[in-house]
Amino acid sequence: MTSTFTLINPATAQPIREIARADVAQTDAAIARAVIAQRAWGSLAPVARADALRAFARVVEAHVEELAQLEVRNSGHPIGSARWEASHVAQVLNFYAGAPERLSGQQIPVAGGLDVTFHEPYGVVGIIVPWNFPMTIASWGFAPALAAGNAVVLKPAELTPLTAIRLGELALDAGLPEGLFTVITGSGSVVGQRFVSHPDVRKVVFTGSTSVGTDVAAGCARELKPVTLELGGKSANIVFADADLEKAAAAAPGAVFDNAGQDCCARSRILVERSVYDRFLELLEPAVQAWRVGDPADEGTDMGPLISASHRSTVAGFLDGANVAFRGAAPEGDGFWFAPTVVLADRADRIAREEVFGPVVAVLPFDDEADAIGLANDTAYGLAGSIWTENLGRAVRVSRGVKSGVLSVNSHSSVRYWTPFGGMKASGLGRELGPDAAEHFTETKNVFFATDA
Ligand code: NAP
Ligand code: MG
Secondary structure (H helix, E strand, C coil), rough: CEEEEEEEECCCCEEEEEECCHHHHHHHHHHHHHHHHHCCCCCCCCHHHHHHHHHHHHHHHHCHHHHHHHHHHCCCCCCCHHHHHHHHHHHHHCCCCCCHCCCCCECCCCEEEEEEEEEECCCCCEECCCCCHHHHHHHHHHHHHHCCCCCCECCCCCCHHHHHHHHHHHHHHCCCCCCCEEEECCCHHHHHHHHHHCCEEEEEEECCCCHHHHHHHHHHHHCCCCCCECCCCCEEEECCCCCCCHHHHHHHHHHHHHHHHCCCCCCCCCEHHHHHHHHHHHHHHHHHHHCCECCCCCCCCCCCCCCCHHHHHHHHHHHCEEEEEEEECCCCCCCCCCCCCCECCCCCCHHHHHCCCCCCEEEECCCHHHHHHHHHHHCCCCCEEEEEEECCCHHHHHHHHCCCCEEEEECCCCCCCCCEEEEHHHHHHHHEEECCCCHHEEEEEEEEEECCC
């Protein structure tokens, strides 16, 4: 018998519906169907796979509003963000629909014949998705994996499966073959672990915490299975005295409080050059007060609730003994609300070192450029970061010096589907998105054809 899991609307704390939890046998059955579907899909003409993915993209485009409303209810994302996320899924599909016809191999000069390489699909790819950006992160895996000729089994986070389930249905509506892209709901320790241990899942894509990701990688190592990991972060927003301080302060709340700070790229440490530290905090306070926390269904909302009651108590625990400079506002009452919080921190403080994954930012002063780079790198993580300066040479030096996978100068952008994304150090392994992502879902095969008569 299948057990169920109750979904909760994080803005109201009210139940939404029950979701089935797949067991190992059901997971194995989906993987077996994927093996069969992949054989046909992988041997289609490239243009046929391209057309199928474009059709999927068009169906997603026609359902942006429905997907966005599901994310508002299930995840508490503000409606404006949720619409952006749903449109992003369609754009990711459209972008990787261009990949099947561009997966060119090489022709390598070898005497006595013809040597060529092929990009062969792995077969079945298992994708494990976290709850913070349920549909965008899912699409970063399934779109390039399908484009490269693989079948996909995808496990959404138990807390936030609704948009992934709907995307699975929309794939069928768009004409993708049965079994090619299957969304399997259930727990990480059952369904997710089965992706790791099942011999017919030939590659795993995991996004989530560094601790679970490390276990997933260890499990994949035992099966000699490639794995891509997108993990946590403690990214620095570095503000130099020569920056446009007004602009840097105005942009800082969005860089850490977007999605209530439940963002692996959140700039959760603001490092400020000591000579402008007081001035920057004066400018930051009104920007934080202006950050609108409230009903995610409201068009004017910047930030909704945290994902769950237990996550809210974890986030609150980070404020024990912390030196709070100021806080924004948040609604009272039901829902897992948490007011944006700015903390003045010392380098050894827990709040300056561990990922909070909530709307809490630690502000720390630094002395000079070398100190800024050292402090930015004084973390186990290396996902994202921002550098604010009007000095071009400094921007180049610091962006080369910070050990992170995704940096921006005088901006906080991290994610564009056509540029690579991923972390260094404890933030992950491998890269998603960008021009090469479909190729990452293939293995290179080299074939030599002798031409001797
Ligand atoms: P998590 O606990 O690591 O869960 C992530 C996913 O893994 C969920 O689907 C989860 O299933 C599944 N899982 C749990 N245990 C598993 C196991 N033993 N084997 C296989 N799968 C397993 O992380 P989370 O709490 O959902 O997300 C928050 C964390 O993810 C943060 O640390 C954040 O930084 C990180 N994150 C990173 C990125 C990035 O791109 N770098 C993006 C988003 C989030 P359940 O449904 O059972 O929980
Ligand atoms: Mg978890």
